[in-house]
């Protein structure tokens with residue numbers, strides 16, 4: 001029984017270590033349940049959103065694809081990760097979002113920096129409440 005508990009603690013420590021590495025953030029999605037087409041995220045619960053440059057991958061229940069929540073210098077951008085060229089999933093790489101398929105590059109607001117994509121990533125309206133919640137409206141989301 002002690003061996004099982006020790007193994008559990010080792011696995012839990014490994015998971016916590018992976019979650020704390022910035023480069024591993026893309027491996028983990030935070031599941032959320034939309035209510036009336038809106039997702040609410042208490043920012044204080046997500047240290048990766050505390051500073052510009054951080055980001056969080058969010059998986060709304062029932063949605064086919066996740067969202068990227070990116071901390072900017074002056075707020076947040078909530079973007080679809082689906083490349084507007086041919087639909088591959090882009091990766092957050094520091095100040096840019098890169099498509100692994102044909103190299104399209106976007107900035108952290110979803111604007112195209114380099115093609116072949118010609119249109120920006122889909123961006124969802126997001127506001128921060130006085131209570132520190134990021135409120136994202138999922139309008140237009142497939």
Ligand code: FES
Pocket residue numbers: 083084085086087088099100101102103104115116117
């Ligand atoms: S699908 Fe992203 S660059 Fe082609």
